[in-house]
Amino acid sequence: MPSPLFADRPVPGPAEPGTMDALITRTRRLRGDVDAVRRDTEVDDGNTLWRWQRALCDLAVRQLDQLGSHLDQLKAGRPDADGAPDRPARETSPGHDCSGPRLGRVGSGEWNLLTDEVSWSDELFLILGRDPESGPLTLDELPSLVHPDDQALLTAMVTDCLIDGKPMDGEFRIIRADGRVRVLHMMGEPILDTDGCTASMWAVLRDISALRHGEQTVRDSHDSLRREDQLARTEHRLVAELHEAVLPAWHGSSYLPRSGPGALDLAARRLPDTAHPATGGHWLDALELPCGESLLTIGELTLRGVAGASSMAMLLGALRGMAVAGIAPGALLGHLNQLLETSEQPALGSALCSRYAPETGTFSWAQAGHPAPLLFRDGTGHALTPPDGVLLGATSGAAYEQAEIQLRPGDLLVLHTDELPRGRVVELAPRIAGTRSARECAQLIVEESDRAERTDAACLMVIRIPG
Incomplete structure (x- = not known):
């Protein structure tokens, strides 16, 4: 055979x-x-x-x-965050060690109930950490090696085998003479005599400590991933709630002032970062001021998550308050720099702050390490020449210059953060000239931006001068 x-x-x-x-x-x-x-x-x-x-x-x-x-x-791939490990974890004592016998080492033993003879293979002595010169252990002595919590399990397996003739198939832990805890898998059967009575018992034991340790590692990793996913979802929700509470209520497009002739046609888009959905530190804002002018701002912070969203909310609140008080864009950025510098959560930020006066068509603006607006006029586009201004929080007492430009009816401005592909947007000038609204122009830019690789979230504001 x-x-x-x-x-x-x-x-x-x-x-x-x-x-x-x-x-x-x-x-x-x-x-x-x-x-x-x-x-x-x-x-x-x-x-x-x-x-x-x-x-x-x-x-x-x-x-x-x-x-x-x-x-x-x-x-x-990545386990379902709501899933559970395949099997319950078997606890091991603090002394559990995965060194020693290699995975797959198998030993065998036989206990003769008629002659009280016991025979072990050499491998079984190695697995149990017992000196062969000391001889094998009887069934009564075997539990002395077993972990106290598993002794009842082994006793039940052996009893069922000897009395009821049931095969043995189970796991238990042993404590070797060197103090190491090992996990063993035992399979065995009773051997019957001619009268059908149990004459002896044989068993095969395998050291599966490394296997169980590997499974525990997988379970621990799964649990860590699940906790990370839960934290990420919670953070994403909190960031979204902060944005909803702080940023303008208008979504997509709006007009400033809300009514009357000469209102600016506005459209805004936030392009999320799929790798880090809870970016949190970006903002854009449009606010009608008491004097009849419009405040238009955009910016981003280096902080992410809830910290970035909360710092953004603080800066945006201060920015709105100072703008309502009549502070010009350049001076306003200077105050924001001081505020960010003294914040409990140090960070750097880039920002563009501007005001538009509808009576004169004057666009006054200042920037703090931020991309200059793109101006589209008569089918062409280019970036405005930026006034001097360093990143917010980069240095104490920074001064921010201010620039002005006279806008004409039909002009279109694009304010954006760093991740927008400026070169591609400028190349869209002939197509932008054919758009009929700020919203249509913003959609065109977003579609083009989606074709480019972005490593961070981006914000976009399109401003069309009525005419």
């Missing part, structure tokens, strides 16, 4: 290298071959070697099933 460790069938051909599907296919084929060997094996209960070999086939099938499950999870 052929050895049960080998199948009399051709070895499957090599699968495509480097693909997860190929690994899964090969694992399933191997599992099927080993299972076929196990089913075809004729076991001689009187032959310890054959019993050991059959038990090895059972263990191999079990491990290949686990391997297939792990590969399926790996193919699926």
Whole structure:
């Protein structure tokens, strides 16, 4: 009879290298071959070697099933944040150690109930950390190596095997003489005499400590990912709520002033960063001032998440208050620089602050390390020459120059943050000239920006001068 460790069938051909599907296919084929060997094996209960070999086939099938499950999870990618580990964690003592016997080391033993003889393989002595010169342990002595919490489990397995003739298949922990805690898997059966009574018990034990440690590592990693996902979702929600509470209520497009002739046609868009959805530090704002002018601002902070959103809310509140008080854009940025410099959460920020006077068509603006507005007129586009201004929070006592430009009816300004592809937007000038509203122009720019790679969130404000 052929050895049960080998199948009399051709070895499957090599699968495509480097693909997860190929690994899964090969694992399933191997599992099927080993299972076929196990089913075809004729076991001689009187032959310890054959019993050991059959038990090895059972263990191999079990491990290949686990391997297939792990590969399926790996193919699926990042685990579902709401999912749970595949199996409950088995707690180990603080002394648990995954060094020592390698994964897969297997030993066997037999306990003769009629003669009280006990025989262990050399591997079993190594697994249990026992000196062969001390001899094997009897069934009564064996629990002395077992972890106190698992002694009842082992006793029940052995009792069911000896009294009820049930096969043994379970795991328990041992504490070796060197103090190391190991996890063992034991499989065994009773051997009956001619009268049907239990004459002896045999068992195959395998050290699976490294395997269980690896599974625990996977579970811990899964739990960490789940916690990170929950924190990220919470942070994203808080940032969104702060933006909704602080930024203008108008979405997409609006007019300033709200009514009357000569109102600016405005459109705004926020382009999120898909890798970091809770960016938080970007803002854009349009506010009608008591004097009849319009405040138009845009900016971003280096802080992210809730910290960035809260700092943004603080700056935007201060900016609005100072603008209502009549402070000009250049001086206003100087005050914002001082405010950010003394904040409990140090950060850098870029900003553009401007005012538009409808009576004269004057656009007054200042910038703090921010891209200059793009002006589109008569089918062409270019960036305005920026006045001097350093990043907010970069230095104490910074002064910010102010520039002015006379806008004409039909002119269009684009205010934006760094991540907008300026060159591509300027090239859109002929198509922008054909748009009929700020909203239509903003949509055109967004579509073009989506074709470019962005590494951060971006904000965009389009201002069309009536005419």
